[in-house]
Amino acid sequence: MTSFAQPQSTTPQGTQPLPRLARDTTAENPWPVALLSQKYHDAVAKWPGAWVEGQISEINTRRSGSAYLTVRDNTEDIAISVSGFGRFAVLAKEFRQGDRVVLHGRPDVWMKQTRLSFLADDIRRVGKGDLMAQIEALRKRLKGEGLFDADQKIPIPEFPHRIGLICAPHARAEGDVITNARLRWPTIDFVVVHAHVQGPNCPPDIIAAIAQLDADPSVDVIIVARGGGSFEDLMGFSDEGVVRAAAQCQTPIVSAIGHEDDWTLIDLAVDMRASTPTDAAKRVVPDVMEQWQLIEEAQRRIRDRIRSRVDNEIRLIEGYANRPSLTQPLTMLEKPQRFVDEARMRLDIAMRRLVDNAEATIERLHASVTALSPQSVLDRGYAVVQNEHGQVIKETSQVSEGETMHITIRSGMLTAQVQEIAPATTSKS
Numbered sequence: 429m430t431s432f433a434q435p436q437s438t439t440p441q442g443t444q445p446l447p448r449l450a451r452d453t454t455a456e457n458p459w460p461v462a463l464l465s466q467k468y469h470d471a472v473a474k475w476p477g478a479w480v481e482g483q484i485s486e487i488n489t490r491r492s493g494s495a496y497l498t499v500r501d502n503t504e505d506i507a508i509s510v511s512g513f514g515r516f517a518v519l520a521k522e523f524r525q526g527d528r529v530v531l532h533g534r535p536d537v538w539m540k541q542t543r544l545s546f547l548a549d550d551i552r553r554v555g556k557g558d559l560m561a562q563i564e565a566l567r568k569r570l571k572g573e574g575l576f577d578a579d580q581k582i583p584i585p586e587f588p589h590r591i592g593l594i595c596a597p598h599a600r601a602e603g604d605v606i607t608n609a610r611l612r613w614p615t616i617d618f619v620v621v622h623a624h625v626q627g628p629n630c631p632p633d634i635i636a637a638i639a640q641l642d643a644d645p646s647v648d649v650i651i652v653a654r655g656g657g658s659f660e661d662l663m664g665f666s667d668e669g670v671v672r673a674a675a676q677c678q679t680p681i682v683s684a685i686g687h688e689d690d691w692t693l694i695d696l697a698v699d700m701r702a703s704t705p706t707d708a709a710k711r712v713v714p715d716v717m718e719q720w721q722l723i724e725e726a727q728r729r730i731r732d733r734i735r736s737r738v739d740n741e742i743r744l745i746e747g748y749a750n751r752p753s754l755t756q757p758l759t760m761l762e763k764p765q766r767f768v769d770e771a772r773m774r775l776d777i778a779m780r781r782l783v784d785n786a787e788a789t790i791e792r793l794h795a796s797v798t799a800l801s802p803q804s805v806l807d808r809g810y811a812v813v814q815n816e817h818g819q820v821i822k823e824t825s826q827v828s829e830g831e832t833m834h835i836t837i838r839s840g841m842l843t844a845q846v847q848e849i850a851p852a853t854t855s856k857s
Contacts, residue, residue, distance in 0.1 A: 462539075469537040472544065477534040480546070481554060482508070484527045485658040487520065495520035498658060499531065499546075511536075512548040519551050525659035526560035529553055563666050567693055570668070575675040576696045582680045584700055584712060588648035590617040591712060592641035592679070594634060597622040601653040601684070601705040608709035616713050619647055625654040630664025635673045642679045649712055650677065652694065653684040653705040665692035674698050684708035803838075812836040824849050 446463065447453045459467075482499035485507065489495045495517040500507040510531060512520065523529060533548035570576065591609065595602045602620060609616050621640055623633035634652065641650045652674070654662070664670065665685050674681055675697040683695045688703035695701040702708035752759045798804055802812065813821045814834045821827055827846050835842040 461542075465537070465539045465542040468542060469539050472535045472537045475535045477532060479530055479532050480508075481528070481530045484523055484525055484529060485660050487523060487525060489517060489521045493517050497523075497548075499529070500658075500660060509543075509545040510548050511545055512551075516548050516551060523551065523553070526563075527553060563693060566666070566668055566671075567696065570671060570675075570693070570697070575671065580675065581699045582678075584680045584682065585648050586714065588616065588713060590619060590646050590648055592644065592647040592650040593618055593620045593653060594623055594637040594641070594650065595620070595653045595705075596625045599625070599653075599655060601655045604705040605651055605653050605684070605709045608706050609713050612710065612715045613713040614716065619644065624664075626657060626661040626664055631667035631670050634664065634667075634670045638670075638673045638677055638681070642677045647679055650679050650681040651684060651702075651705075651708050651712060652681065652698070653708060654686060655705065656687045656690065662686055662690060662692050665694040667693075670694055671697045682708050682712055806836065806838045809838070824851070 444457060446459060447457060450459070450467070453459055480499070482501050484497055485500045486498035487495070488497075494511065494513050497510040497520065498507050499510050510533070512533070530552050531546070531548045532550040533546050536545055536547040537543065538545060574580065591605075593602065593605055595605070606618055606620075609618075619641065621637040623637045624630045625634075638650065638652070641647050652665075654665070662685060665683070671693045674683070674694050680700070681698045682700045682702055683692070683698040684702040684705040684707065685692050685695065686704075700711065702711055748754060806812070812835070814836070815821055815827060816832045816834065818834075819826070821833065827833065827849065829846050829849060831846045833844050833846060835844055
């Protein structure tokens with residue numbers, strides 16, 4: 429136990445001693461607050477240690493070697509604050525919200541605030557907490573029905589115009605969501621529905637609020653927000669009716685319940701879970717600065733692409749303009765003209781060759797005809813003898829004496845009469 433110095437037994441004025449017993453105090457001679465707190469501490473320090481059983485509703489272990497818990501008796505809805513150090517803090521790191529435990533310790537009064545607590549030195553697990561077991565059984569049943577399936581999720585709109593917010597009246601979560609959302613997207617509008625976020629009124633209020641916002645066609649997305657709290661404080665968001673309302677909601681719905689380590693069944697049924705209300709605001713609306721940067725980057729790419737396209741077209745036009753076919757159009761006729769000239773030359777050569785070949789052929793034929801012509805025979809001094817019927821006389825037997833014959837010579841024709849027929853003589857070589 430921490431020891432405290434006894435306050436001086438005089439009043440602030442120091443005129444008379446302080447009463448030793450509470451019954452001796454008067455309005456003129458009261459105890460100071462510090463003395464009363466000391467009296468409480470001294471009295472509680474005499475109480476014996478004890479083993480107590482309960483369910484952990486809050487737990488906070490620190491690196492400094494301390495642990496702070498809230499242990500609740502669910503049958504009476506009564507809780508005590510438990511603190512411990514050293515070995516107890518090491519043991520407490522193995523426990524979570526909802527665990528049922530037994531602890532050993534003794535009562536203690538923190539004099540600075542005259543607050544009664546239980547200073548524990550041992551902690552043991554009794555079994556999984558009843559509430560946790562009930563929630564786990566409900567989770568398995570709802571999962572079996574397909575309420576948590578990924579294909580049931582509705583995409584969150586990228587640019588919502590109006591957000592439906594469900595939270596407690598005057599809650600910090602409301603300010604966190606609205607402030608952070610409007611910092612990112614100043615034009616966003618909100619429809620806020622206040623509801624109980626803990627206690628017996630929580631489930632019906634949340635169900636009604638979800639139905640109200642889901643029926644509003646102007647609401648693009650719904651956020652259910654609540655700040656941190658004990659395990660029991662968040663129990664309303666694991667209610668079966670609340671979970672079914674979230675799963676059946678046709679408007680995209682986001683849960684932002686408690687802190688990052690807190691979880692409830694509504695987190696499994698909604699379309700998106702945010703770790704905190706602030707995180708929900710950041711995830712539901714875009715950042716206007718980021719969008720401006722995206723727009724500026726898109727504009728830059730468009731300008732660069734247009735500039736590149738224009739530059740390419742300018743280079744193409746300049747290439748066309750600098751072509752000889754445009755600067756000197758007659759050059760386009762040079763190649764066809766060369767083709768025509770070469771064709772004409774080839775045609776002339778071919779025609780000359782054909783004519784030369786024809787002339788040579790004619791000369792050969794003329795020479796042959798000339799060589800074979802009877803006139804050439806006559807020109808050499810020969811004659812052709814024909815009877816009066818025009819038959820060429822080849823044998824002496826073809827004529828008789830006194831018969832008229834026609835003799836064709838080089839320069840004309842003679843008519844003669846046969847006076848004598850002499851036999852042919854055979855010459856010997």
